[in-house]
Amino acid sequence: MIRPADYPPPAVDAVVAPSDPEPVEVDVAIVGAGPAGLAAAIRLGQVAPDVSVAVLEKGATPGAHLLSGAVVRPGPLRELVGEFPSYGEVQGEAVYLLTARRALRVPTPPTMRNEGNVVVSLAQLGRFLAEKAEAGGAMVLPETAAVSLLIEDGRVVGVRTGDKGRARDRAPGPRFEPGSDVRACVTILADGTAGHLSGAAIAHLGLGGLNPQVWALGVKEVWRVAQPLRRVVHTLGWPLRAGARWREFGGSFVYPLGDDMVSLGMVVGLDYADESLSVHDLLQQLKTHPFVRGLLAGGERVQWGAKTIPEGGFLSLPRACSAPGVLLCGDGAGFVNVPALKGVHLAVETGRLAAEAAASGDIASFDEALRSSFVWDELRAVRNMRQAFGRGFWAGGALASVMTLTGGRFPGGDRRAERDAEQPVVGGAPRAYPSADGSLTFDKLSSVFAAGNRTRDDQPDHIRVARRVPRELAEMWTAMCPAQVYEVGAEGDDGHVELHVIPSNCVQCGAITAKGGRLTPPEGGAGPEYTIT
């Protein structure tokens, strides 16, 4: 039995002592210009205009690394900023169960109802929120990766930003630019799904919750289409396999972006077993279904991207989201309502509460504020619902299947406390994915191009993963990665193969962190440049 967890990556030391003789000093350092971090920055501008705020963003621009469905509950955003750019309220919705040829309409479960919710492009929303944050006095600093937590006497005192201009072998190149220590009274970690520093803080400060975090991987495309889509569509079933041994929980979404575009994606829980499972190729396969193909008729692909979603829910939250000098919020801490397929409103709300705690001078009040907010009630309610819905595809019944749409496992301490990387790899049943035709279906490399990825080829490798592993595991990682980062190399005498890594293809989805490796930030400014995902 082969489990990814048995082949751990080289250690990642993401905690350092301050060392910069001339650090950048701010009152509040926020890591990540996503909905959580920018909500925190905007709120700080509102309640504490004299507090200096820096938002560090690894992407080339705010929003460049943001990707979501996204149908958003607008309340927390409206409360924070008033109106925001969206593609309007959801006009109607439908859930379908797919077989290889047919699409059967099934009732929309209550948790998934979207009345009053709005469709957004998170990449566009990020740009808008960054402008708001700057207007409120925050410094938004793109192309700046936060690579280490600064810890002094058990207290987080800021972060260190990444070096730029190192060569593949990490030696300083001709235009080497060293990173800086950014010292802050309060550091707010909002670095998103599989966040590098949130992970480091949880591990180093002992903040882990009852269950480990688990993730799903989503791959999505934006299409310009001939016929407007007037409703929000979710599907489950095909091309995922129903058998319980495959542990394939997930589904797809198709959302309208105005009259001439749709956003469609496939989401699969990363506790799957099949070594040949590729979410990217499942999305390609999904598009060949007559039902989905019909929605895209006459259209063309505009953009592509991939990102993980934390799915552990309530029981995987850190046992505390505050520790001396630091606050955790948004996806990095795991604030996602899986049965509702929503996390943006929770990111905004937890970011806002983190800002208020930081402004109050008593950052430990953040945990109390979380417990008395709607966030806590909402996620707890989801946890309690899990007893009503069994796992598995057919056995659980149609409703339970719908509830587990994105692999939502309703993680109860007793029923599930395993990391995705602890699931055994099952081979021997390779899938037949459609070959890329370049108009409806695409291969991984052309997709990476459609993500606007422009990572320098000779930058240091930012992916930590075991390099000599059983063939099955190397095959699994190769299939899993939507961006073709991994290739299976030659087999050695020990029966293990060499794993080749092409880090410049990476779009920072985070799947490798779930499945036995560890994604760290690349050089600032690298990675995808999403504009409408």
Add this chain to the structure above:
Amino acid sequence: MRIAVCVKAVPSAGSGARLDSASKRLDRSGDLGLSEYDTHAVEEALRLRGDDGEVVVVSLGPERAADALRKALAMGADRSVLVSDAGFEGADLVLTARALVGALERESPELVLFGQQSPDGNGACLWAAVAEKLRRPVVSQAAELAVEGGALRAKRQTEFGYETLRAPLPAVVAVSEAINEPRYPSLKGIMGAKSKPQEVLAAGDVGGAGDPVTTVLALTPPPARGESRRIEDDGNAAEAIVEFLAEKRLL
């Protein structure tokens, strides 16, 4: 020495910019970034600036272009001047040159630097038009540049070898990508950029706009890729490629 660097905010890699057949223009509604070609000119200006010099970034573009200019400020340029006016929308080479010259005349720099071309328009001659209007010498494809005693010395990259020229200042120089490796903005540079002077000029400040002299008659997408063969690597890809090349008499 005061050095002006003329730069352009161009659609970013990921913006999926398209030719708009209605307006016959490139759709620039998405993210704009500083042209990579121009980062070489900014780097060279910073290198030549000296202790008491000044580097001014000059551009024509929409107001949103200010963000792209900030990248040059983050690298170390001292201030920026953006000509932004509806009257210059859809400006062609001649009109763009007029706007830049209007802004440059307010600055009277000793040296004006350009990137060799823009990645979107690909004209590679704006520097010549600006030099002509300013009545100044121009050197293109500069792969090395030095300033000594009121004159510049430039090594030009040509198809047949290098050519070394001397020209009196003030002058206009378009640098090639080979001239340097542009620096990364430091964190302090990125932070400091926001407080540097960023001036926005209207058409009236630069002598007025006008009508483009050239007209786009047609836009045609590039022809579809011709006959291609996809070779899947089943362990014999190298042989298959050699066979293909031999068949086409390319070996």
